[in-house]
Amino acid sequence: MDLSAxxxxxxxxxLMVAATPLLLAAVGELVVEKxxxxxxxxxxxxxxxxxxxxxxxxxSGSPLLGFVVAAIAGAALSTLFAILTxxxxxxxxxxxLSLTLFGLGLSALMGQSYxxxxxxxxxxxxxxxxxxxxxxxxxxxxxxxxxxxGIALTAAIWxxxxxxxxGLILRAVGENHDAAHxxxxxxxxxxxxxxxxxxxxxxxxxxxxxxxxxxxxxxxMTAGIGxxxxxxxxxxxxxxxxxxxxxxxxxxxxxxxLNLQAAGVAIPxxxxxxxxxxxxxxxxxxxxxxxxSAPAALGRNFHASR
Amino acid sequence: MTxxxxxxxxxxxxYPGVVANDQVSFDIGEGEVHALLGENGAGKSTLVKMIYxxxxxxxxxxxxxxxxxxxxxxxxxxxxxxxxxxxHFSLFDALNVAENIALGMENPPAMRDxxxxxxxxxxxxxxxxDPFRTVGDLSAGERQRVxxxxxxxxxxxxxxxxxxxSVLTPQEVEILFExxxxxxxxxxxxxxxxxxxxxxRKLCDHATILRLGKNVGECTPAETSARDMAEMMVGTAxxxxxxxxxxxxxxxxxxxGLSVPAPSAFGTSLKNVHLTVRKGEILGIGGVAGNGQDELxxxxxxxxxxxADAVKLHGKPIGRLGPVxxxxxxxxxxxxxxxxxxxxxxxxxxxxxxxTAAVRENLENRGFLNWPAAKAFAKRVIxxxxxxxxxxxxxxxxxxxxxxxxxxxxxxxxxRPEVLVVNQPTWGVDASAAAAIRQxxxxxxxxxxxxxxxxxxxxxxxxxxxxFAALNEGRxxxxxxxxxxxxxxxxxxxxxxxxxxxxxx
Numbered sequence: 001m002d003l004s005a006x007x008x009x010x011x012x013x014x015l016m017v018a019a020t021p022l023l024l025a026a027v028g029e030l031v032v033e034k035x036x037x038x039x040x041x042x043x044x045x046x047x048x049x050x051x052x053x054x055x056x057x058x059x060s061g062s063p064l065l066g067f068v069v070a071a072i073a074g075a076a077l078s079t080l081f082a083i084l085t086x087x088x089x090x091x092x093x094x095x096x097l098s099l100t101l102f103g104l105g106l107s108a109l110m111g112q113s114y115x116x117x118x119x120x121x122x123x124x125x126x127x128x129x130x131x132x133x134x135x136x137x138x139x140x141x142x143x144x145x146x147x148x149x150g151i152a153l154t155a156a157i158w159x160x161x162x163x164x165x166x167g168l169i170l171r172a173v174g175e176n177h178d179a180a181h182x183x184x185x186x187x188x189x190x191x192x193x194x195x196x197x198x199x200x201x202x203x204x205x206x207x208x209x210x211x212x213x214x215x216x217x218x219x220x221m222t223a224g225i226g227x228x229x230x231x232x233x234x235x236x237x238x239x240x241x242x243x244x245x246x247x248x249x250x251x252x253x254x255x256x257x258l259n260l261q262a263a264g265v266a267i268p269x270x271x272x273x274x275x276x277x278x279x280x281x282x283x284x285x286x287x288x289x290x291x292x293s294a295p296a297a298l299g300r301n302f303h304a305s306r
Numbered sequence: 307m308t309x310x311x312x313x314x315x316x317x318x319x320x321y322p323g324v325v326a327n328d329q330v331s332f333d334i335g336e337g338e339v340h341a342l343l344g345e346n347g348a349g350k351s352t353l354v355k356m357i358y359x360x361x362x363x364x365x366x367x368x369x370x371x372x373x374x375x376x377x378x379x380x381x382x383x384x385x386x387x388x389x390x391x392x393x394h395f396s397l398f399d400a401l402n403v404a405e406n407i408a409l410g411m412e413n414p415p416a417m418r419d420x421x422x423x424x425x426x427x428x429x430x431x432x433x434x435x436d437p438f439r440t441v442g443d444l445s446a447g448e449r450q451r452v453x454x455x456x457x458x459x460x461x462x463x464x465x466x467x468x469x470x471x472s473v474l475t476p477q478e479v480e481i482l483f484e485x486x487x488x489x490x491x492x493x494x495x496x497x498x499x500x501x502x503x504x505x506x507r508k509l510c511d512h513a514t515i516l517r518l519g520k521n522v523g524e525c526t527p528a529e530t531s532a533r534d535m536a537e538m539m540v541g542t543a544x545x546x547x548x549x550x551x552x553x554x555x556x557x558x559x560x561x562x563g564l565s566v567p568a569p570s571a572f573g574t575s576l577k578n579v580h581l582t583v584r585k586g587e588i589l590g591i592g593g594v595a596g597n598g599q600d601e602l603x604x605x606x607x608x609x610x611x612x613x614a615d616a617v618k619l620h621g622k623p624i625g626r627l628g629p630v631x632x633x634x635x636x637x638x639x640x641x642x643x644x645x646x647x648x649x650x651x652x653x654x655x656x657x658x659x660x661x662t663a664a665v666r667e668n669l670e671n672r673g674f675l676n677w678p679a680a681k682a683f684a685k686r687v688i689x690x691x692x693x694x695x696x697x698x699x700x701x702x703x704x705x706x707x708x709x710x711x712x713x714x715x716x717x718x719x720x721x722r723p724e725v726l727v728v729n730q731p732t733w734g735v736d737a738s739a740a741a742a743i744r745q746x747x748x749x750x751x752x753x754x755x756x757x758x759x760x761x762x763x764x765x766x767x768x769x770x771x772x773x774f775a776a777l778n779e780g781r782x783x784x785x786x787x788x789x790x791x792x793x794x795x796x797x798x799x800x801x802x803x804x805x806x807x808x809x810x811x
Contacts (some may be wrong), residue, residue: 169409171401172409175400175401176396176397176398179396179397179398182396184380293400295400296400
């Protein structure tokens with residue numbers, strides 16, 4: 001066992017990378033759930049985003065274009081969910097589950113000719129002066145743009161939900177859709193837009209795995225991150241900053257346990273592998289003990305005539 | 307003649323299977339409090355939804371100060387100075403007062419300015435309210451204030467109020483009326499929907515009466531008796547429930563020394579309650595809401611257990627038996643809250659019938675449900691109690707309050723109870739339906755059943771009960787013969803003037 005092989009600076013830098021896919025998917029789902037919709041298809045939208053972004057980046061040579069296409073692909077898949085649940089009044093749980101299964105199958109089909117290819121690399125941003133700082137520089141200021149985008153997006157969602165009128169209307173729709181309708185707000189339109197936003201975020205999260213975190217394409221490579229994102233939203237009590245905290249905690253423990261495995265610590269690998277899930281959930285369960293609760297209309301379909 | 311504020315001309319709206327409004331026309335003048343009267347299902351709500359832009363009329367037109375007015379959505383109606391306080395509050399529990407109010411405004415100011423304006427308006431109109439409290443924690447009266455202030459902040463020309471007093475305590479009604487008078491004196495018109503006739507006589511300048519979607523008459527409420535208005539609503543002479551001579555038999559239900567702790571922090575504990583009801587007797591229990599009515603019903607129905615011999619049915623201790631066992635023995639009950647307590651909102655009427663009648667009507671056989679029999683029983687309730695619904699397969703939620711109340715009471719009455727306990731049997735029910743429900747209780751007693759009727763409507767209790775007792779802070783006064791009781795005596799039984807004030811708080 002050689003713990004000295006673990007470099008703390010690299011460790012922290014890589015935990016941010018490990019956390020970003022989860023963060024993107026979870027804040028997207030947070031917006032969806034705040035609007036009162038439960039989309040269990042996060043995993044499916046992520047993996048479709050992963051292959052769509054990967055393929056685009058390989059074909060065009062531009063990873064950034066890959067992310068854009070991944071967002072579009074995630075949103076496109078979520079459109080299916082939106083049509084099923086908002087217009088056809090289908091059950092949200094069943095529709096979300098089938099969306100995940102459909103996404104996993106579709107991505108495997110799309111990705112057949114991309115196995116084993118290396119995608120073009122995303123350049124890290126170089127901040128003048130800041131990036132050259134010792135310790136802080138490599139940890140905070142030598143990352144790709146999407147990672148910063150993820151943090152900025154979390155801040156933006158927090159601010160919009162808390163301070164803006166759009167955020168207030170979104171929360172109102174998720175709280176009591178009948179009352180929102182009676183006041184003249186377009187419940188279905190707001191929900192569809194939220195679903196599309198959540199799909200785009202999940203798609204980008206997926207592309208982050210295939211283009212930056214891993215980076216390559218293998219079938220089923222999201223490996224349950226979408227499900228963790230769903231659990232994270234609940235345990236974070238629908239609060240954006242807690243989602244960020246939970247995502248970094250999960251990413252951190254994931255990276256640490258990988259490093260411990262590499263260092264040959266005398267704990268069975270299975271325990272190390274389950275530790276990120278366990279620790280993240282335990283911490284967030286403790287945090288969510290306050291009185292904040294789910295959006296009251298979560299998972300309930302709205303129909304104007306009732 | 308001056309141009310009326312809002313003129314409705316031949317408004318018609320049909321839904322599949324029912325014409326909700328048929329050629330309705332009337333005018334609302336400036337600064338007028340106009341009452342819209344009608345039974346449950348007469349089309350009042352549909353009519354105001356058209357004015358508020360939630361529903362589009364099939365034909366007919368509206369004129370606002372002489373100009374055509376056809377709001378495509380509530381936003382447009384609000385922009386033209388129409389504001390509405392909903393019957394079922396359209397509030398968001400998880401949001402605070404200021405956020406709720408901001409949602410109902412077109413161009414809300416910044417939160418801090420809004421909060422100070424809310425304080426300002428709430429003081430001007432005597433409606434105290436803290437802008438930063440979470441709405442979920444407010445009482446029904448406070449919630450209504452939120453809605454009213456939301457409307458007032460937009461400086462409305464016409465304020466629509468859909469049954470505003472059905473959830474308020476008498477004190478809150480007083481406050482509301484003062485506010486409305488003040489608004490009228492400032493020139494705001496009010497369209498007031500209610501079927502509480504005395505309120506309308508007190509408050510309104512003019513009344514339009516709807517029956518089955520049609521405008522059947524107008525009157526000046528202050529000059530018309532409540533009975534005449536009720537008859538216009540119903541369309542026939544109102545039947546006053548008639549008592550037939552009843553033979554009062556042996557004691558059916560005997561409660562002695564019943565004390566039960568409060569079920570929750572907001573409940574009332576029952577303290578040393580004694581009462582007996584004989585076969586063929588109706589015991590009326592009055593008192594201000596929140597003095598132990600719900601708890602007494604729970605103890606009688608079996609939802610709350612007590613000492614075994616504190617509750618005796620035909621001399622047999624049943625205090626430890628649950629509701630199903632008590633039903634089997636003939637003790638039935640109908641609680642006050644229709645949706646969620648007396649009926650499961652999203653289940654069909656047939657299923658709701660099964661839920662309480664399975665035991666006594668043999669609707670189940672060794673755990674298997676007898677659907678044809680359940681459906682037949684539900685149909686029998688619907689036809690005998692004149693429940694207006696397309697059929698027993700409709701969800702309980704789809705019925706109007708009065709119709710569901712008739713179903714809930716009818717379901718128990720038709721099970722031939724030996725003892726029936728009802729709480730607020732005619733709450734929110736229009737005059738003719740209330741009369742029908744009271745008559746059914748009287749008929750049931752004439753057939754030899756013992757009935758306990760808990761109600762806050764003293765007129766109702768005086769009309770049907772043989773003996774009367776009052777609940778005050780969980781204590782029950784000694785029952786007295788109802789005939790010949792004066793208002794003063796009743797007031798004293800309810801705890802006297804001083805006691806009542808305490809109870810209201």
